[in-house]
Amino acid sequence: MNEAAILQKRHAIRKYSKEVIDQDTIRKLRQMIEACNKESGLHIRMYLQEPKAFQSFFTHFGRFSNVENYIALIGKPGEKLEENCGYYGEKIVCQAIALGLDTCWVAGSFQRKHIPIHDDEQLCCVIAIGYGKESGKPHKSKPIEELCVAETKMPSWFLDGMRCVQIAPTAMNKQQFQFTLHQDHCVSVKALSGKYSKIDLGIVKYHFEAGAGQAAWKWKD
Incomplete structure (x- = not known):
């Protein structure tokens, strides 16, 4: 898996x-x-x-x-x-x-x-x-369009990455971050606000990498 x-x-x-x-x-x-x-x-x-x-x-x-x-x-x-x-x-x-x-x-x-x-x-x-006493349940997520900005058409690997980002844990489930797909197919992400937003930033970057996989993309500062 x-x-x-x-x-x-x-x-x-x-x-x-x-x-x-x-x-x-x-x-x-x-x-x-x-x-x-x-x-x-x-x-x-x-x-x-x-x-x-x-x-x-x-x-x-x-x-x-x-x-x-x-x-x-x-x-x-x-x-x-x-x-x-x-x-x-x-x-x-x-x-x-x-x-x-x-x-x-x-x-x-x-x-x-x-x-x-x-x-x-x-x-x-x-x-x-x-080992939990309960099974837990999925949390609500913002739609992909509210979590990113795309300068070009979103390829499948970017959408796969963003779907994995949607399920990432964030402080109070506020999802205070924004991804950007650049024209050269580089990807950047920034924290928007919140006390734990920098921790959230690391979490969502890991999720994006897990979802996007080894496609032809790289991070942009």
């Missing part, structure tokens, strides 16, 4: 069972995290059977329950930190889904004090992982 098909199965799950993640799944996730850290320079870490970060009023307000496993997206402060956390975080999400896990991006409804970081690091957000 390719990445785009795997991402179609992704739904935000907030309620988890007590089932322990098996060791083979943990090993494969660690391998993916190590590969992402090596490629990106991030310091992503996985926490298992550690419930403290999700034991507060805020997590109950966010309707989370039994979150004991999560991935912390951490790196050194910099202009691209949040975007990279979004991109590589969603890459790890794709692997987690392929391994049979459920996931949920969490930006505010957790206690940061229970996730230790070094003085030269910044914690952007976390991704809850585990």
Whole structure:
């Protein structure tokens, strides 16, 4: 199953069972995290059977329950930190889904004090992982025409990329970004507004790549 098909199965799950993640799944996730850290320079870490970060009023307000496993997206402060956390975080999400896990991006409804970081690091957000008590459901999305501008006729690979972008998780599901298809078939995307828009930018870039595949296109700054 390719990445785009795997991402179609992704739904935000907030309620988890007590089932322990098996060791083979943990090993494969660690391998993916190590590969992402090596490629990106991030310091992503996985926490298992550690419930403290999700034991507060805020997590109950966010309707989370039994979150004991999560991935912390951490790196050194910099202009691209949040975007990279979004991109590589969603890459790890794709692997987690392929391994049979459920996931949920969490930006505010957790206690940061229970996730230790070094003085030269910044914690952007976390991704809850585990076996959900619920199956989840697709979120509503804006039509493709509201998410992009095309300077030329949209080829099939661009439409495939945008369809995958439509299902990407974003803060409050606001989809505050805009893609542009340029006449030379290069693609650019910009964040519009919002507190977590740079994280969202990385997530949607990963989704576009997964959907568009290896067609003759490239990113344009």
